[in-house]
Amino acid sequence: MNVFNTILVLAAAFLAVFGETVFSAPRHLFGAQIDLLPALMIYAALNTNVVSVSILAVAGGLWFDALSANPPGVTILPLFAISFPICVQREFILRELPFAQLFLGALASAVVPVLTILILLSDGNEPLIGWGSLWQWIVMTAGGALATPVIFALFDWCNHALGYQPLTETSFRPDREIHRDKNVK
C-alpha cells in the first residue's frame, strides 16, 4: 500500500459518482443504476489501510449524497460498515482470487443500498420503494459483483504502469565471492 494507491482509489470514486449521474444506460437497459462505490470500497478494504478506507467512505458517501436527493452523510455509514470488517479481517480472505472478489463485491453491493434505505426510513424520509425495488436490488448486486474483479484488474494494471515498483535485490555479494583456482589447495 502507498499514497498513490489511495489517491487512485479516491479519484476513481469521484469519477464513478460523476459517471453514475451522467450515463443512464444501465437505468434504461435494466431499470436500475449500478453503484460502483461498494466495489471500490472492497478494493480499498483489501489493498489499502484502514485510514484510506475511512477517507474513501466519508468522501465517496458525501460525493454521492451531494449529487442525489439523499440527505448529506446517509451513504457514509453503509459504505464504512461493509468495508471496515473486511479491512480488519483481510488476512483471512483470499483476495487474489477472482471468485472471492466477485463474492465480496456482490455482498457489498447488496448490503449498502439496504442499509442506506434503512437509514433513510429511520430518518423519516420517503424513498421510492416497491416490488420493483427487488429487481433493482438484484441488478445492483449483480452489477457490483461483476464490476469488482474488473476494478481489481484495472487497479493492478494502473499500479504496475504508474506506481513505484521496488527493485528486487539479489543476495549475491561480489566481495564474498569464492574464487576457485586450481592452485588453491
Next chain:
Amino acid sequence: MFKRKNYFALGAVVLVTLAIFSLPPLAASRLKLVVGSLFLPLFGLANAAQQASVSAADAILPRRELLKKVGSLEQENQQLKILQLQSSEIARENDQLRAQIGRQKQTPWKLKLARVVLRDPANWWRTAQIDLGSRNGLTANLPILSPEGFLIGRVSSVDQFKSQIILIGDPNCRVSARVENPTHDIGVLGAGGPLDDSLVGLSYLSSGANLKSGQSVVTSGEGGIFPAGIPIGQIVDAQQVDFGLYTEARVKLDANLGALEEVWVLFP
C-alpha cells in the same frame, strides 16, 4: 488484530457522520452545495464534449438537408404566427369575459429553457439537476415542463449555477390533478413505481368518480404551485380503495421522463 488505529478510524467515521446528521437543514444544504460544486469542472467538460459532438454532426450535414430543414421550419413558423394571432384574439376575449364576471386577469406564461445536466444516482429518488440557478431567477417550487409542454415536476432546491428538480412519481412531488371528465374529479398525483417511470398513482379521488381509460389528466391549479390546465397524462385504470371510501387511478404520463435532455421552467 483489532489495533488502536482501527478504533480511531471507526470512531472518526462515526463522529463525522453524526456531526453531518446533526447539522441544521440550512447548513446541510450548504454542505451539499459545496461538495456538489466540486463536480462543476467535470460537468463543464461533459457539456463541452457534447457541444463539440453536436457541432461536428452539424458540420457534416449536407447543405441540401439544411435548406430543406430551414424551409420546413419557415413554413411551421408561419403557421404558428397565424395560430398566435388567433389565440391572442381568444385571450383578449377571455380577459373581457373574466372582467365581466369579476375574475382576475390571467397572466401569460413565461418560460425559460434549461438543460438536464445529471440524473439522481440513487435508484430510490426521481430527481435531476438543470443548468439554471438563482442567477437566472429560479426559485424553489417553480413548475417544470417537458419540451412538448407536459408537466414533469417542480424545482426543489436552487443554487447559483444549477437547480435540483423533483420529477413526477417521486414521493416528494405531489400534484393536485383534475380529470377531464363531466364530473371534473380532483385527486392527488403521488408516487409511481420504482421501475416504470411512465406510470404514477392518482389517489384521493371521490368514491363516485366517473373514470374511464384514456381520459386526460391536467393540473387543477389548487395548492398554489402549479397553474391550472397543464397536461399531465391519461387515465389507465381505476379501483376503489379503503373499503370504497376513495378511488385510486393509475395515470400514464404524457412526458417521457427517461429521456429528458431539455426542459422548460415555468415562471408564474
